[in-house]
Amino acid sequence: MLRPNPVAADFAxxxxxxxxxxxxxxxxxxxxxxxxxxxxxxxxxxxxYSRTPANxxxxxxxxxxxxxxxxxxxxxxPFRFDVETLHRGLNFTLTTTLGDLDLLGEITGGGxxxxxxSDSVDxxxxxxxxxxLGLERLIHVKxxxxxxxxxxxxxxxxxxxxxxxxxQGT
Amino acid sequence: MRDSTxxxxxxxxxxxxxxxxxxxxxxxxxxxxxxxRLTPDERLRKLTAFMRSLQxxxxxxxxxxx
Numbered sequence: 001m002l003r004p005n006p007v008a009a010d011f012a013x014x015x016x017x018x019x020x021x022x023x024x025x026x027x028x029x030x031x032x033x034x035x036x037x038x039x040x041x042x043x044x045x046x047x048x049y050s051r052t053p054a055n056x057x058x059x060x061x062x063x064x065x066x067x068x069x070x071x072x073x074x075x076x077x078p079f080r081f082d083v084e085t086l087h088r089g090l091n092f093t094l095t096t097t098l099g100d101l102d103l104l105g106e107i108t109g110g111g112x113x114x115x116x117x118s119d120s121v122d123x124x125x126x127x128x129x130x131x132x133l134g135l136e137r138l139i140h141v142k143x144x145x146x147x148x149x150x151x152x153x154x155x156x157x158x159x160x161x162x163x164x165x166x167x168q169g170t
Numbered sequence: 171m172r173d174s175t176x177x178x179x180x181x182x183x184x185x186x187x188x189x190x191x192x193x194x195x196x197x198x199x200x201x202x203x204x205x206x207r208l209t210p211d212e213r214l215r216k217l218t219a220f221m222r223s224l225q226x227x228x229x230x231x232x233x234x235x236x
Contacts, residue, residue: 008221011214034217037205039198041224042217123210132210143186151186155193156202163202 007043009099012126014045014066017098019128021062024050026120026131028107028138033153035123036135037160040153044100048133050113051105056086059103066096109144110137135161 011031018025027035030042049059060083068081071093079085086092090105106112110119110133119137123130133141139157142150205213 008218008225011218031214031217035210035214037202037208037213039201039205041221043221125211125214127211146186151189152193154186155190156197158190159194159197159199160202160206163199164206167203167206 007099008041009043009045009096009101011045011099013098014096014101015126015128015130017062017066018047018059019130021058023058023062024052024055024113026113026116026133027123027125028104028110028116028133028141029102030153032133032138033157033160035125035132036138036157037164038153038156040156044102046102046104048104048107048110048113048116051090053083056083059086063094063096063101063103066098068092068094068096068101071095071100107141107145109141135164 015027025047027045028048029044029046030038030040031045033040034042049055060081064081070077070079073079081094092103094101094103107116110116116133116137117131119134120131121134123132125132135157139154139161142154142157205216208216
C-alpha cells in the first residue's frame with residue numbers, strides 16, 4: 001500500500017551517525033530484512049539500543065545533531081532529546097534530519113539489546129561494521145508482534161530462509 | 171500479560187500459519203535468490219537505490235506535476 005508522502009530515511013547516514021560515536025545497537029525491522037535479502041520497500045530504520053548509561057550518552061551524541069523529534073507529535077510540543085529523556089522512556093519513534101528512526105529499547109518477541117545480542121550477526125553495512133538481527137530471530141519477532149500487516153513479510157522472510165538454507169545445503 | 175520476549179501462543183501460531191503458507195506461494199523467489207548472491211552491504215545499497223527511484227516515480231506522478 002502506498003503511503004501518502006513517503007520519504008525513505010537515509011539509512012547509510014543514520015547507521016554511520018550511530019557508529020561514529022560507538023553506539024551499541026542492533027539493526028532490526030525492514031532494513032535488517034533487506035540486509036538478509038528481502039526484496040521489499042522500507043522507509044525507516046529500526047534499531048535496538050543498549051540501555052547502559054554510557055550508551056545513552058553515545059546515543060545522544062550521535063543523534064542530537066540530527067534534531068530528533070517525536071514522530072506524529074504536534075509541532076511545538078516540548079521535547080528534549082537528552083540522556084534523561086532516554087532514561088525515562090524506552091522506545092522512541094523519531095523523525096530526524098536524515099529521516100525516520102525507531103530507537104527501540106525492547107521489541108516484542110526479542111526483549112532488549114543484551115537478550116538479542118546472541119541472536120545477532122556481524123555485518124558491514126554502508127562500510128560500517130555493526131550488528132544485524134539474525135534471520136531466524138527476525139522471523140520470531142515478526143511472528144510475536146502478531147500484526148496482520150506483517151503476515152506477508154513473515155511469508156517472505158520464511159521463503160528467504162528456505163532459499164538460504166537450500167543454498168547452504170542445511 | 172505477555173512479556174516482550176514471549177512469542178505467540180500455540181493457538182495464535184496455529185491460526186496464522188496457514189495464512190503465512192498461503193502468502194508464501196506468491197513470493198517471487200527469483201528476487202530472493204538474486205539477493206542471496208549479494209553481500210548485506212550490497213543488498214542495502216540496492217535497497218537505497220530502489221527507494222530513490224521509487225521516490226522519483228512518486229514525485230513525477232504527484233498531482234499537479236503531470
